[in-house]
Structure formats: C-alpha cells, structure tokens
Amino acid sequence: MSAATTAPRPPASGSAIATAERPPLKVPIALSTLSLIALVFFGLLGPGQTAEMRISDPGDAWMLPDLLIPGQAGGIVLGVLLLAMAAYSVYLWTRGERSPKWLPIVFTAVFVFALLVWIVAGARQPSISLAGLIAGSVTLAVPLVFGSLSGVLCERVGVINIAIEGQLLGGAFTAALVATITGSPYIGLLAAAGAGALVSMVLAVFSIKYLVNQIIVGVVLNVLVSGLTGFLFGTLMVPNKAQFNTPGRLDILPIPLLADIPIIGPILFRQSIAGYLMYIAVAVVWFALFKTRWGLRVRAVGEHPQAADTLGVNVNATRFWNVTLGGAIAGIGGAIFTLVTIDSFTKEISGGRGFIALAALIFGRWNPIGAFLASLLFGFAYNLQSILGIIGTPVPSQFMAMLPYLVTIFAVAGVVGRSRPPAASGIPYVKG
Amino acid sequence: MATEDGKIPDSSAPEGTAPGDSVPGATVPAKAAPAESPQDVQAADVALDTAGGLHEPSLVPVSSQSGDVGHKQGNVLQQIMMGSGFVSILAVVVALVLGGLLIASTDSDVARTAGYFFGRPSDFLGALWSAMTSSYVALFQGAVFNPRQGFLPLLETMTVATPLICAALGVALAFRAGLFNIGAQGQVIISATAAAYAGFAWHLPSVVHLIVVIVMGIVGGAIWGAIAGVLKARTGAHEVIVTIMLNYIALFFLDFLLNTPAFRRPGENTPISPRIDESAAYPPLIPGSRLHFGFIVVVLLTIAVWWLLNRSTIGFEFRAVGANPAAARTAGVKVPLAMILAMAFAGALAGFGGVAQVAGTEKVLTGGIAAQIGFDSITVALLGRSTPWGTFFAGLLFGAFRAGAVQMQIQTGTPIDIVLVVQSLIVLFIAAPPLIRSIFGLNPGRKKNKPARPARRSAVATATGGAK
Incomplete structure (x- = not known):
C-alpha cells in the first residue's frame, strides 16, 4: 500500500x-x-x-x-x-x-x-457486552465512513469539502421523503445519493466556475441545507407525518452461516444493503484511486493541476465529476440516519457527524482505508460515550465525546505523525 | 514596499499603468475602451488572490482590500452597477425573493389555486403574493416596527445583534489576516463560561465586578482563539480544522462544567448556572426593552477595529499577512506572531460576544448560551465583506432576521429555518458577483467580447505584470 x-x-x-x-x-x-x-x-x-x-x-x-x-x-x-x-x-x-x-x-x-x-x-457495574459494543460502533461509523470517503474523493482532486455535513443532512432528508412517497426505501437510498450529489454540484459550480473560496462555499452550504431541510421538515413533515415522513427501514440481509460467527458475524454479514455498500465503497475507492489510470489522473489533479493539464487531463471537469461523485457517496451515508438507524427524519439529524467525518478523513491521512479505520475508531468513541453513562464510570462521558476532536487536533498539529493534504487542495485552477 | 500611504502593495499589481492597459484615463467612454468582461476582471482578481495559482485564494478579495488592482471598469454608471455595494443589495433582494418562493411553494392556498391556474391565474398570483409577503411583513413587524409596540422590536433587534456583531468583528479581523476563523462559536462558549463564573461565583463591588467579568470573558475567548493561531504558526495545522474541532471541544467542556457542583445551580436538576450578580450585569439602556450597555460597547468596538485595521501598524501587518504572507515576511513582518495575535484578537472580540450574552441578554449560563451566534457570525462577516462597518450593519440585518423570525413563526407559522436559507443564499450570491450580475443582465460587453479566451489571458498577464 x-x-x-x-x-x-x-x-x-x-x-x-x-x-x-x-x-x-x-x-x-x-x-x-x-x-x-x-x-x-x-x-x-x-x-x-x-x-x-x-x-x-x-x-x-x-x-x-x-x-x-x-x-x-x-x-x-x-x-x-x-x-x-x-x-x-x-x-x-x-x-x-x-x-x-x-x-x-x-x-x-x-x-x-x-x-x-x-x-x-x-465502573459501578463492571460488565459490558463486547459484541454489542463493537457492532454498535460499526453501526455508528457507517455514515462517518461514507462521509469521509466523500471527503477523500473531493480533497484528492483538490477541492476542500467542508460541506460533508450538508451532504449527509440532505441525503437523510431526501431519503426519508422519497422513501415515504414511493414506498420503497431502496428508491429513497438512490434519491439520497442524488441529493448529496446536488449539494456537491453547488459546491463544485461555485468553487470551480465562480472561483469562490471553497471553505466559504462549504460553510454556507451547510447552513443552507440545514435551513432548507429544517424548513421543509416544519412545513411538510410535521403536519403530514404519515404522508411524508414514514420511510420504513432497509431490510437487514443476513448471509446464512457467516452471520452466526461471533463478533465479526454481525458486523460483516448481518447488514442492510447500505452496510454492505460501505465495505464495497471503501474497497472500490481505494482500488480506483491507487491502482487505476483514472485514480492516477485524479491524484495528479489534486497534487499538481498544471502538470496534469499539460498532459491533457481536463482539470476542472475531473474536479467537477469527482466532487459530484463524492456528494453522492455522502448522500448514501446520510440515508443511513433515516433508513437504518431510525425510521424518520428529525431536524439536524446528522448532528455534526459530517465534521467528525472530516476529522476521520484527516486522521486517516486522505486515504480511503485510513479514513475507514479512523471512522471506526470515532464510531467506537461515540458508542462508548453512551455506554459510559449506562454503566456509570468515573470518566465523564463528555471527555469521551471530545476524544475524536482532540485526536484530530493532535493529528493536524503533527504530534502523532504529520497529516499532509493534497498539495493543490483548496486552490482553484485558472487555465492560462 | 510603499508603506507611507498605508496601502498594501499587492504582490505585483501595477498601479493602473501597466503595459497592455490601453486606457490611461478613466473617463474614456466604455465604447472606446476594450471593456473588460466580468470574466476578465474575475480572472485577474483570482490571479492576484492566488498569486497565479500558488496558494489558496485570499478570503477577502484583493479588489476589496485596497486601492486599484489594475483593471478599469467602464463609466460611472457601470461602476455603480458593478460595485460591491450594489451587488450586495441585489444579493439580498434575490435571496429574499427565493426565500419567498420557498415559503409560497409549501403554502396550501398557493397549491390550491395552482390547480386552476389556467382558469383564473389572478387567484394563483394573489395567493402567491400574499404567501410571499405575509411572512416578510411579520418578520418586519417583529424586527423593526409594528403599530402595537412601536419601535420596541427594533431595540430587540439591536439586542440580538450585539453579540453577533462582536463575534463577526472577530471573524472579519481574522479574515483580513488571511485566517479563516470558524471557531467563533467555541470562543463565545469559552468566554461566556469564564465571564459567567466570574459573575456568579465572585462577589465584588458594582463597577469593578462588571470589568472583571468582561476581562475574564475576553481572556477566555482570546486564549481559545490563540490556540488555533499558535498551532497554525508553529505546526502549520489548518486553522479551519482546528477551530471546528475546538468548537466541539468547547461545547462538551461547557456541558461537563454545567454538571459539576461548581457551576450547577444549587437544587436544580437541569444543567443551568446560578444567576450572575446584578453588579456583574451590563446596565440596561432603555427601560422596557432588553437593550443593554453592551450595544454601546459594540459601537466602540467597531470603531476600534476600524482604527486597528486602517490606522495602526499591527493592523497593517495583519492585512499584509492576509494579502500575501511571503511578501509580508520579506518586508520584515513577523508572520507567525501576526497570525497568533490575529487569532487572539479575533477570540477576544468573540469574547465580547460571550460577555454580551451572559452579562447582557441571558444573565445565566446554559448549554445553549452561544445559540447559533458563532456560526451566524461567519455569514455576517462575509456579508459585511470583512470591513468593520460593513460587519456592523450586516450584523444588524441578521439580528433583525433572528429577532423577526420568532414573531414570523408565531404569526404565520413559517418555520424559523427560512432565515437560515435566506442568510446562506445572500452569502452565496455575494461570494459570486458574476452570478448575481448575470441574473440581472448586468454583464456589459459580454457579447462584444466573444473571443473571451485571449482577452482573459491578456487580463491575467496585465494583472500580474506580465509574469506568467
């Protein structure tokens, strides 16, 4: 590797x-x-x-x-x-x-x-279910993995994606809405990918065509999506819950025999389609980025766009489509909230998870597999935090909740190994 | 470096007489001059902002920072139409209209009349108009004036705007130094925590107490801001990431503190602190409203930030670092120190916001003490184009949105979130002036300049002094 x-x-x-x-x-x-x-x-x-x-x-x-x-x-x-x-x-x-x-x-x-x-x-009650703890961590990590994969795809191509939170939230809302209207969570899942891609396209257009600072666009997009979903939630979903906000859940599809293996069985082989998609997405993104011609071009655009342009790669088109693809992946991650975790949308359901995904991406050093492992770690911290409250430990749960953020600060500050972003990340490319 | 006139020398921008700039006088009619299309202007600005694609674009466009950046803009009328102030107003109008359409799209009357649109379009248009306007009328009545309360809502707007402007001044100051301070939220939280603790735990004489509270708040905010500055200066850690993480750490830290005996109000089950002493609070300005002395402080702060940025050495250094760190370093500015100071100042300004919340508006410390102030302040600073007075008025506008939205939700049932939509649309449009100009067909010379590609290249060459 x-x-x-x-x-x-x-x-x-x-x-x-x-x-x-x-x-x-x-x-x-x-x-x-x-x-x-x-x-x-x-x-x-x-x-x-x-x-x-x-x-x-x-x-x-x-x-x-x-x-x-x-x-x-x-x-x-x-x-x-x-x-x-x-x-x-x-x-x-x-x-x-x-x-x-x-x-x-x-x-x-x-x-x-x-x-x-x-x-x-x-703890007061020194007993926990390890299987439950790990399975819960993976469940909580799934949206983080999708979100951080979106970040990997965008940043590898030279566009900073602060809008992961907005993509997750947009995906969650659209999944709930479309799944309720069509009656099929699977169509909802597809629509969530579309919504995430749409948010991403706005990011791409503003940062690539209008050359607006990418961080500004990302921050503003998060506010915009939060406002839009909150508004539509208040006007559509609250008064007509049955009509607009009862999406149902994605079926759990256990793989026979394999699903019964202790600990790893439920994690790997007793998932919804979105859970299996996560493993596939991590593998595919890693393979595509590091083993294919397309990935080489993508990374070239992210590291040295002038050189890539000289060799005939269309820098801005590559950026546009990569950012869009990233948004679609984050949108699927958002659908997890409303189609897997619980079966309805509420305001701000993503609850800052997009920023943890950003942290996972940095902690994972802009690598799909690193981001995956970091997401698992942060999902574990998330899950432990809620379990701590139940078993009654001397460690305040708030410190557990801080952990992902602290770890990220240490990571970007280079205390534990240096995290280096792609060289052209955040810099618009003007030909000429 | 031409420092005597107080201008920042933009890395290599000619002062309007570059070779290739065929128009020596500015008063030549637009027809005679090969008018630069907006794309050219934009390309030139970007080339300046990124030093030809070497670093990230400046947060404050070079064109709005100081003086001429080397491109001419047609006649006077055109200048007004292309000017940033006019575009800002247009952006607000477009955002309000889009927000109104969003409100109308979920309105039941509009949906019903749309069913027989071709039968009687007037019904539909009437319903559309009333849906769009009724919410905004309610918003206005809740934010500025209504017959029942007179101008009392305006005072509430000013109260809401007070901490917002403080935090936004901090964000704007950091912008000018080239630092993207997303951490206003965390800085407000930490400063509010420190100020509140001084307010309820210590009992001091009247004026002294308030001063101690303010100092505690400022120090808390400044330290929280400086962490990001130090990490950026020392290790190169991106301040955006660090400040986002610090926001969450501050939030959980406050949550933790409110569950400790030192902060929890005795005999209370919910996480809420004791009320701060009367001696620790800002005195009220106008009886019958919540407006407090903090608003006067905000006006003074705005003047102070203006002076700092435009008249002081350190402010000049901030702007120099923001415009071009490499050039600033060459000119002898201690760039790391300037970064740390800029973030500390930004934190201190956000600290005034935290103090305004604790000592002015709320008088107690709760988990939601910072509300959305820190996040709103980013959009406020962007709308105000990072100038002190621009930020002040943008803060008043967004304060009005916040104050009026409550009334709007009560009167018309329109969810408060519409304010977020309008705010973010405003900033998006302002960030991309070519977009708003093209909506209104204000892009002169677009058709004349059909061969845009060579023109753009020459514009970039002009702006960078011919250096490619």
Whole structure:
C-alpha cells in the first residue's frame, strides 16, 4: 500500500528518501509516552475490580465464554505489551529505520482495549457486552465512513469539502421523503445519493466556475441545507407525518452461516444493503484511486493541476465529476440516519457527524482505508460515550465525546505523525 | 514596499499603468475602451488572490482590500452597477425573493389555486403574493416596527445583534489576516463560561465586578482563539480544522462544567448556572426593552477595529499577512506572531460576544448560551465583506432576521429555518458577483467580447505584470 501511494508522486517519494537517513522521532516518542501513561494509570494505579466482557449473546449459535479481565493485572499486562511495541519503535529508530505502518494501528487498538478495560473495571457495574459494543460502533461509523470517503474523493482532486455535513443532512432528508412517497426505501437510498450529489454540484459550480473560496462555499452550504431541510421538515413533515415522513427501514440481509460467527458475524454479514455498500465503497475507492489510470489522473489533479493539464487531463471537469461523485457517496451515508438507524427524519439529524467525518478523513491521512479505520475508531468513541453513562464510570462521558476532536487536533498539529493534504487542495485552477 | 500611504502593495499589481492597459484615463467612454468582461476582471482578481495559482485564494478579495488592482471598469454608471455595494443589495433582494418562493411553494392556498391556474391565474398570483409577503411583513413587524409596540422590536433587534456583531468583528479581523476563523462559536462558549463564573461565583463591588467579568470573558475567548493561531504558526495545522474541532471541544467542556457542583445551580436538576450578580450585569439602556450597555460597547468596538485595521501598524501587518504572507515576511513582518495575535484578537472580540450574552441578554449560563451566534457570525462577516462597518450593519440585518423570525413563526407559522436559507443564499450570491450580475443582465460587453479566451489571458498577464 505504501509503495503504491508514494511511487507515482515525485515529491512524496523524494521526501521518503530524505527522511530515510534521519527518520522522525515523533512516532517513537508518542508511542513511548502513551505506553507509559497506559502502564501507570491503567496498570499500576488501575481499578481493583474484574472487568467482564460478554462476547456472545444468549441467542447465538456458538457460545463463547465471557472474557474476564482483572482491572489491575490486565492493565499491567497490556501496558507492558504497549511498552514493548514502543521499545521496538525506538529500536528501529536507532537503526535508522521508520516504524512499519502496522505498528501505530496495532498500538492504537491495544491502547483502546486497555482503556476499555480500565473504564469498565472502574465502573459501578463492571460488565459490558463486547459484541454489542463493537457492532454498535460499526453501526455508528457507517455514515462517518461514507462521509469521509466523500471527503477523500473531493480533497484528492483538490477541492476542500467542508460541506460533508450538508451532504449527509440532505441525503437523510431526501431519503426519508422519497422513501415515504414511493414506498420503497431502496428508491429513497438512490434519491439520497442524488441529493448529496446536488449539494456537491453547488459546491463544485461555485468553487470551480465562480472561483469562490471553497471553505466559504462549504460553510454556507451547510447552513443552507440545514435551513432548507429544517424548513421543509416544519412545513411538510410535521403536519403530514404519515404522508411524508414514514420511510420504513432497509431490510437487514443476513448471509446464512457467516452471520452466526461471533463478533465479526454481525458486523460483516448481518447488514442492510447500505452496510454492505460501505465495505464495497471503501474497497472500490481505494482500488480506483491507487491502482487505476483514472485514480492516477485524479491524484495528479489534486497534487499538481498544471502538470496534469499539460498532459491533457481536463482539470476542472475531473474536479467537477469527482466532487459530484463524492456528494453522492455522502448522500448514501446520510440515508443511513433515516433508513437504518431510525425510521424518520428529525431536524439536524446528522448532528455534526459530517465534521467528525472530516476529522476521520484527516486522521486517516486522505486515504480511503485510513479514513475507514479512523471512522471506526470515532464510531467506537461515540458508542462508548453512551455506554459510559449506562454503566456509570468515573470518566465523564463528555471527555469521551471530545476524544475524536482532540485526536484530530493532535493529528493536524503533527504530534502523532504529520497529516499532509493534497498539495493543490483548496486552490482553484485558472487555465492560462 | 510603499508603506507611507498605508496601502498594501499587492504582490505585483501595477498601479493602473501597466503595459497592455490601453486606457490611461478613466473617463474614456466604455465604447472606446476594450471593456473588460466580468470574466476578465474575475480572472485577474483570482490571479492576484492566488498569486497565479500558488496558494489558496485570499478570503477577502484583493479588489476589496485596497486601492486599484489594475483593471478599469467602464463609466460611472457601470461602476455603480458593478460595485460591491450594489451587488450586495441585489444579493439580498434575490435571496429574499427565493426565500419567498420557498415559503409560497409549501403554502396550501398557493397549491390550491395552482390547480386552476389556467382558469383564473389572478387567484394563483394573489395567493402567491400574499404567501410571499405575509411572512416578510411579520418578520418586519417583529424586527423593526409594528403599530402595537412601536419601535420596541427594533431595540430587540439591536439586542440580538450585539453579540453577533462582536463575534463577526472577530471573524472579519481574522479574515483580513488571511485566517479563516470558524471557531467563533467555541470562543463565545469559552468566554461566556469564564465571564459567567466570574459573575456568579465572585462577589465584588458594582463597577469593578462588571470589568472583571468582561476581562475574564475576553481572556477566555482570546486564549481559545490563540490556540488555533499558535498551532497554525508553529505546526502549520489548518486553522479551519482546528477551530471546528475546538468548537466541539468547547461545547462538551461547557456541558461537563454545567454538571459539576461548581457551576450547577444549587437544587436544580437541569444543567443551568446560578444567576450572575446584578453588579456583574451590563446596565440596561432603555427601560422596557432588553437593550443593554453592551450595544454601546459594540459601537466602540467597531470603531476600534476600524482604527486597528486602517490606522495602526499591527493592523497593517495583519492585512499584509492576509494579502500575501511571503511578501509580508520579506518586508520584515513577523508572520507567525501576526497570525497568533490575529487569532487572539479575533477570540477576544468573540469574547465580547460571550460577555454580551451572559452579562447582557441571558444573565445565566446554559448549554445553549452561544445559540447559533458563532456560526451566524461567519455569514455576517462575509456579508459585511470583512470591513468593520460593513460587519456592523450586516450584523444588524441578521439580528433583525433572528429577532423577526420568532414573531414570523408565531404569526404565520413559517418555520424559523427560512432565515437560515435566506442568510446562506445572500452569502452565496455575494461570494459570486458574476452570478448575481448575470441574473440581472448586468454583464456589459459580454457579447462584444466573444473571443473571451485571449482577452482573459491578456487580463491575467496585465494583472500580474506580465509574469506568467
């Protein structure tokens, strides 16, 4: 993956050579700090109770025993494990090598698990359903994934998409409206894609044809969509709920046998069509961006439009259609709110999720798979926040809710690895 | 750098006598001059704004920042028609009409009469007109004047506009320094929190208390703004992303604080703080209305920001950094420091908005203390074209929308959200003057300049001094 992403980009591969002599210390330092925090707070000062994590639900085909982890001992073991990974990273640094890409990802996963053990073992009622927690996280992450994919497609082509929130909201509203009128959630899903694309087209026209600052257009579009949907909700949907706002839900289509596997079964194989679409979309966008001729052109337009133009790529047309496609994908993500999560539209139903998608896109370093993983992490934080309130932990749920935003600030500030946007992102292209 | 006349030297803009600019005098009739089509003007402006496509376009178009940017615009009438003020008014009118059509499209009378439109079109047009106007009449009555209350609604408009203008001045100031401050919402929240705490937890003598509250609010907002400035200056983190994230962090932080014993009103189950002391509140200006001393503060602030931007060294540096950071650096401006200061000033101005909410309008701290002020302030600053007085009047206009919308919803049942639609349409149209001009057919010379491509290229070349 890394070779594929960096090879076609001369500036990136150049910097890779330059940094090979002097790899940055940021990753080893960050990992060491975090692992020490984990060891001290989660381990040595850890709670005395035993955390109980239920893996199987009573109705499952295969029953697995519950996971019982003593708070303090578990914290120490996980802390030592984290410390070992940090030490490996430092060792690689002393030999002048970069840490492999999987290391921060595995480290994050183990750290999150240690955090989870610490929280659960310190709660009033130290027992949660791990399967439910993970499945819920994925459910919450689905709109984020679609939203951040939209951001990837737009920013890779050089258009900053602040309007993800508006695209999600527009998709959610249209899905509810059209699904109710036609009586078919599937048509609603299609219409949501159309609505998202429409919002995107406005963004594209204003930023490409009228050369308006893309951030301004994005911010204003969010307000516009929020106002439009709020207005139509108040005038159409509230007085005539049965006529305009009872879309029904997308059917859950379980895949036989596979859906019964514990933990991963419900996540991967017991989804609505939109859930399966998400996995397909991530794979397709990644493949198309990094393995096809089209993707090479798209990335060229986002990194160096003059060069792309010289080679005969129509910069502004590429931008227009990519932004439109991104909007359609975000629109599908918006439909999740009204066709999967709950079965009606309410005002501001997207609730700032578009901005978390933006954060996921940056944390995932403008890469579809990175954005997918970051969305999962943020979905997990979202879900944990609501569960924290139920089991009664000492950590205020508001801090859990802040986590995605804090992590993003650290990411853009380059504390944990530098996030670098495509070079031409935000700059309109004027030929000549 | 020609600094003595207080102008920002636009990177390489000739002062109107560039080679290729065939018209030395401005009074030559438009026919004789090869009139620049709007596309040319726009292309030239963009080339200036982006330094020929090297960096992001400036948030405040170069053309509105200072002096001549190297292109001529026809005769006087044309200048008025193409001028930004006129386009702003047209944008407001078009947005209001579109909003009215939206209201009418969901009106039951309009739908009914549309059914027999070809039978009696007058019914339909009458229903359309009454649907479009009744909401706006109610809006006007709730925002400016009605026979029952006289001009009392206008005072309410001014009250609503007070924090809005403060925050928008902050956004505008940051714009001028080339920084997109989306974080006014978070800055208002943090400053309101700090100000409210000083207001209800500390008990001080009358005037001193208010001053302490104001200082706490300003410091809170300035710190929250400066975080984004420091991160931008030190690490290059994009201020848009950082300020968006800081908004949410501030929101959750306030939510957390309101659930702690230090902030929660004793014996109350909902997250609401105690009332601030009388000594901590702005004195009311006119009895019988909510208008408070904060409005006077806003007028003073507007003057102060005008002075800062146009007459002070630091304001000049802000504008220089906003127009062209590289040139500013070459000229000896400490760009990182200017960025941090601009964001801190912006936060401090938003802080006045938070203080106005706590010490003026609401007098208590709740989770919704900042309402939509921070988000509205962005559109206000854009409508005001980032000038202090433009922002002031744009703030009054949007304050009127906000105040009147409540009355409108009560009287006609039109949801308040229509205000958001109109606001955002206004800003969209203002951001794209060619669009609004083409709606009104105000694009002179479009037909004459059929071969637009070569003309555009020469315009860009002119504007960049021939450097491609």
